[in-house]
Amino acid sequence: MSKISSLADLRKKREELQAGMDIRIRALNPENIVQVKVAMATCGIASGSKTIMEFFLEQLDRRNIEGVVTQTGCMGYCYAEPTIEVKLPGQDPVVFGFVDLKRADQIIEKYIKTGELVDGIIPVNYQTIDLKE
Amino acid sequence: MSKYSMHLLVCGGTGCHAAESDAIVCNLRDELEAKGLNETVQVILTGCFGFCEKGPIVKVMPDNTFYVQVKPEDAQTIVEEHIIKGRKVTSLLYRDPKTKEPVADSKHMGFFKKQMRIALRNCGFINPENIDEYIARDGYAALGKVLSEMTPDEVIKLVKDSGQRGRGGAGFSTGLKWELARRNVSDEKYVVCNADEGDPGAFMDRSVLEGDPHSILEAMAICGYSIGASNGLIYIRAEYPLAIQRLKTAIKQAKEYGLLGNDIFGTGFNFDITLKYGAGAFVCGEETALIHSMEGLRGEPTLKPPFPAESGYRGKPTNVNNVETYASIPAIILKGAAWFSSIGTEKSKGTKVFALAGKINNVGLIEVPMGTTLREVIFEIGGGIRNGKKFKGVQTGGPSGGCLTEKHLDTPIDFDNLIAAGSMMGSGAMIVLDEDDCMVSMAKYFLEFTVEESCGKCAPCRIGNKRLHELLGQICEGKGVLSDLDRLKNMSLVIKDTALCGLGQTSPNPVLSMLDNFRDEFIAHITHKKCPAGQCRSLLEYIVNAENCVGCTACARVCPVNAISGMRKEIHKIDSAICIKCGACMEKCKFDAIYIS
Numbered sequence: 001m002s003k004i005s006s007l008a009d010l011r012k013k014r015e016e017l018q019a020g021m022d023i024r025i026r027a028l029n030p031e032n033i034v035q036v037k038v039a040m041a042t043c044g045i046a047s048g049s050k051t052i053m054e055f056f057l058e059q060l061d062r063r064n065i066e067g068v069v070t071q072t073g074c075m076g077y078c079y080a081e082p083t084i085e086v087k088l089p090g091q092d093p094v095v096f097g098f099v100d101l102k103r104a105d106q107i108i109e110k111y112i113k114t115g116e117l118v119d120g121i122i123p124v125n126y127q128t129i130d131l132k133e
Numbered sequence: 134m135s136k137y138s139m140h141l142l143v144c145g146g147t148g149c150h151a152a153e154s155d156a157i158v159c160n161l162r163d164e165l166e167a168k169g170l171n172e173t174v175q176v177i178l179t180g181c182f183g184f185c186e187k188g189p190i191v192k193v194m195p196d197n198t199f200y201v202q203v204k205p206e207d208a209q210t211i212v213e214e215h216i217i218k219g220r221k222v223t224s225l226l227y228r229d230p231k232t233k234e235p236v237a238d239s240k241h242m243g244f245f246k247k248q249m250r251i252a253l254r255n256c257g258f259i260n261p262e263n264i265d266e267y268i269a270r271d272g273y274a275a276l277g278k279v280l281s282e283m284t285p286d287e288v289i290k291l292v293k294d295s296g297q298r299g300r301g302g303a304g305f306s307t308g309l310k311w312e313l314a315r316r317n318v319s320d321e322k323y324v325v326c327n328a329d330e331g332d333p334g335a336f337m338d339r340s341v342l343e344g345d346p347h348s349i350l351e352a353m354a355i356c357g358y359s360i361g362a363s364n365g366l367i368y369i370r371a372e373y374p375l376a377i378q379r380l381k382t383a384i385k386q387a388k389e390y391g392l393l394g395n396d397i398f399g400t401g402f403n404f405d406i407t408l409k410y411g412a413g414a415f416v417c418g419e420e421t422a423l424i425h426s427m428e429g430l431r432g433e434p435t436l437k438p439p440f441p442a443e444s445g446y447r448g449k450p451t452n453v454n455n456v457e458t459y460a461s462i463p464a465i466i467l468k469g470a471a472w473f474s475s476i477g478t479e480k481s482k483g484t485k486v487f488a489l490a491g492k493i494n495n496v497g498l499i500e501v502p503m504g505t506t507l508r509e510v511i512f513e514i515g516g517g518i519r520n521g522k523k524f525k526g527v528q529t530g531g532p533s534g535g536c537l538t539e540k541h542l543d544t545p546i547d548f549d550n551l552i553a554a555g556s557m558m559g560s561g562a563m564i565v566l567d568e569d570d571c572m573v574s575m576a577k578y579f580l581e582f583t584v585e586e587s588c589g590k591c592a593p594c595r596i597g598n599k600r601l602h603e604l605l606g607q608i609c610e611g612k613g614v615l616s617d618l619d620r621l622k623n624m625s626l627v628i629k630d631t632a633l634c635g636l637g638q639t640s641p642n643p644v645l646s647m648l649d650n651f652r653d654e655f656i657a658h659i660t661h662k663k664c665p666a667g668q669c670r671s672l673l674e675y676i677v678n679a680e681n682c683v684g685c686t687a688c689a690r691v692c693p694v695n696a697i698s699g700m701r702k703e704i705h706k707i708d709s710a711i712c713i714k715c716g717a718c719m720e721k722c723k724f725d726a727i728y729i730s
């Protein structure tokens with residue numbers, strides 16, 4: 001183990017180490033950052049949602065966007081798999097269907113970066129009850 | 134760069150550790166490896182989450198899913214359902230005690246909603262055996278800042294301005310304590326961490342040491358720089374083996390990085406920390422007794438002054454602070470005095486950790502801003518009283534504190550309000566009592582503890598507490614007289630005034646506050662020879678309900694003293710004069726024909 005011999009050293013080390021903790025640190029306040037949920041039920045996985053999840057994990061990082069990518073179960077739009085839900089801070093979540101790598105790229109570049117909507121939006125046609133008061 | 138997309142945090146505090154959390158970690162790792170997911174999902178053993186009631190805990194990040202009472206064999210389900218299929222395992226989710234509905238993540242749990250974690254900021258979040266995770270969370274940055282950019286006087290001023298008061302119980306200003314130690318000139322000084330946690334029901338210091346040991350090392354080094362000491366000592370009880378092991382690991386890692394030892398951060402400042410083990414005597418939490426114990430002498434207190442700041446360990450100026458006090462220091466340095474003093478009440482700044490125990494739904498460790506009310510702590514965070522029983526009181530401050538009742542529920546908790554209400558902050562243990570608890574026995578229980586733990590040096594504590602305990606024993610046995618109440622009170626006040634150290638001066642507090650708040654219950658024991666809570670054995674009477682008794686003779690056969698008479702198929706009778714109130718008959722009876730009066 002190399003010694004930490006100055007405050008600058010420590011800061012550099014912290015920068016290096018922080019990436020490994022990002023998942024946990026971001027989870028503390030997920031409402032302030034971009035949240036991407038990838039539907040990963042049988043239908044989703046069969047349609048390639050795993051690749052899409054990996055793409056988001058990798059690309060958000062590479063494009064310096066602070067976000068959490070999580071998986072969820074079936075959203076019910078099996079015809080439109082892979083489906084993802086994107087929630088920008090302070091906004092209602094938006095569901096996108098038929099997400100391939102090209103559309104995933106558009107979602108990052110347009111919707112996540114600028115808020116501009118792209119094709120493939122599935123209008124939310126149901127209400128979810130909240131079990132909490 | 135880590136490729137992990139998910140972190141599984143498994144609680145490795147003493148409670149969850151005892152409940153096989155190590156096996157959970159192993160099984161999760163095996164399961165992930167078998168499914169080829171060990172590169173995507175990382176399993177981390179952390180410190181205490183505080184929700185000990187429902188341990189072992191597994192928390193999934195980033196979605197904050199909070200699994201409770203996880204068994205090693207659940208590892209497969211978690212991996213297959215949650216990680217592979219993305220479906221939360223409903224059967225393992227925490228259920229709201231009122232609605233019985235599963236709660237999807239920790240953000241929606243009442244237990245966490247009102248908490249604000251400063252001292253516990255890293256507990257249940259980082260791996261305590263990995264210094265890198267502490268550094269990633271700004272660890273040692275406060276020490277770096279202090280050594281490179283601040284003078285000792287500036288540090289002390291900052292700590293003073295933050296308004297932090299000692300979390301060990303007495304509530305003395307931390308900054309002022311440091312200043313006193315700094316002012317005394319000496320060739321050598323010492324920084325001591327008091328980890329001799331002894332209050333019944335308190336486990337916050339252990340949890341901090343187990344969950345975030347580096348924060349204590351860092352804070353001690355900061356204190357060392359401020360007062361001019363290069364040696365630190367942690368006095369910890371030998372019955373905390375896990376905390377000791379994690380501290381040893383932490384010290385070793387900090388030394389390897391050069392964050393302890395010589396020339397820290399290249400500033401020429403040297404600081405080293407060693408561990409001293411205590412044998413678990415309550416009185417050694419008192420700072421002078423603690424110092425004597427570290428010197429190899431009997432763990433007995435001595436009169437102050439001289440304060441340790443003048444003449445402490447080996448006669449040198451010594452600063453003694455409690456674990457929780459140190460744990461907040463790095464945060465105060467980095468975020469500033471104004472930030473810390475903006476939290477809390479006028480005279481008690483910051484947050485306080487409480488250990489919830491007793492008849493409460495969510496037994497565990499919580500941290501709330503000073504000024505939070507007892508009602509919020511007990512009914513919102515603590516989830517209310519077990520089994521729908523009625524709240525009767527809460528003992529704060531352990532055997533040195535007092536009992537607060539219904540009428541204190543809306544009092545904002547801080548150092549001064551608790552004293553005004555006849556109790557004290559103490560270390561922050563809260564023992565919640567319900568309608569089934571007898572307050573006379575409770576007072577007796579706490580005195581039993583003090584009698585046992587009294588070092589015997591001064592007469593008021595050694596003899597006085599023993600006499601108080603005897604009087605309470607007589608009342609519990611129905612042999613008390615009304616004048617005992619005045620004797621209890623007078624003797625308590627004399628002990629408070631004349632005992633040598635904090636232990637003796639506070640030991641009668643439970644008696645006084647129980648007398649104040651539950652005088653009726655004492656009177657019921659004395660004049661009516663009844664224990665309203667049905668706890669004092671000598672005052673119970675086992676009676677056969679003639680309507681239910683079928684004369685099966687089962688009770689008579691099980692009675693160890695032959696107190697039950699009656700022929701087969703006839704109603705039985707219990708002779709109270711012979712009965713030893715063991716309750717065996719009541720347990721044996723299938724017809725609910727025996728009851729307690």
